Amino acid sequence: MTKRDYYEILGVEKGADDAALKKAYRKQAMKYHPDRNPDDKEAEAKFKEVNEAYDTLKDSQKRAAYDQFGHAAFENGGAGAGGFGGGGFGGAGFGGHDFSDMFEDMFGDMFGGGARGGRSRGPQRGGDLRYNLSISLDEAYAGKPVQIKIPTSVSCDTCDGSGAKKGSDVKTCGTCGGRGEVRVQQGFFAMNRTCSACNGQGQIISDPCNTCHGTGTVHKEKTLNVNIPKGVDNGTRIRVTGEGEAGQNGAPSGDLYIFIQLKKHNLFEREGPHVLLDMPIDFVSAALGGQLEVPTLDGKKALLKIPEGTQSGTQFRLRGKGMPVTNSSSYGDMFVNVEVEVPTKLSKKQKELLEQFKEAYTDKNSPEQESFLKKASKFWGLAS
DSSP states (O other), rough: OOOHHHHHHOOTTTOOOHHHHHHHHHHHHHHHHHSSTTTTHHHHHHHHHHHHHHHHSSSSHHHHHHHHHGGGGGGTTTTTTTTTTGGGSSSGGGGGOOHHHHHHHHHHGTOOTTTTOOOOOHHHHOOOEEEEEEHHHHHHHHHHEEEEEEEEEEEEETTTSSBBBBOOEEEOTTTTTTEEEEEEETEEEEEEEEEEETTTEEEESSOOOTTTTTTTEEEEEEEEEEEEOTOEEEEEEEEEOOSSSGGGGOOOOOOOOEEEEEEEOOSSEEEEEEEEEEEEHHHHHHHHOOEOOOOOOSOEEEEEEEEEOOTTOOOEETTTTTTTTTTTBBBBOOEEEEEEEOOOOOOHHHHHHHHHHHTTTTGGGGGHHHHHHHHHHHHHHHOO
């Protein structure tokens, strides 16, 4: 029977990227998973077909071979057997040299390595998981323990992750010796392909577990308690070892990666370890100077000394009032940008007082304005 095209099985275009492949695989695997289709032989066959297609296409080297030779790339005597253009190079070459060894040294990594340093497949390590966690700037400042729920695959309790019914045997595959791959010679290329006897698992389960259907894993929502350290920033990645998806047939679990996203704060803005604060001040305080209370991220107040004649846009630095630096005892700084606020809704008495102030006002009280007017007058030709 002619095998279906792997791209057609997953429902993706030939040029699909890794993310599209993974998304399509999960959709098809969920649709035909034995848990959702009990005693459905057709669904079981399609589930195996989907796994076989994804197993090939997710590996860049296998995918390159498949794109060039199709299914023949993984069959004895397939495309490439007999050399390029039918030249007929065999395993042993001219003058006693082994050309298969020579080309393995040159191109061995192209088709999955091989006996020399090639990695064994067998039971596969569980996949890594990503979890996006949104927290406030205050929580990032103080750090916090969080409880998260993650839909994932976990080791099957019924069979303790072995994939086999209690009391039944799990045997090492005699075809591949437990490696999950077999060595295939194709012309002067030597390449590995998934062992068809054990479907790449490296072991044979004669009597599969009824709960996990031989995979050793089941889908479940897992609750985790995770400590978020002080000082985390946008994009900070926290690795929780062994809390990813469970590996198949007793293989190690993957890892969980928590990515931090900071919510916007209504007062502060963060720049690395430093914190910025825009603070309006009244024009009397700016003119006469004094001390003002400034909010800080620890929920307390700091005193900020305002010099006489402070202008809008002046920036003050409060050392050690910024964010804690992760895995350190040091802190960043807080920068306060002041904006002088012009008074509005003046009473009659306030206006009278300002008129009196205006009469006593001189150009020396506004040196920047005086300098500007001189430049403008020169521009207009009113001054030499």
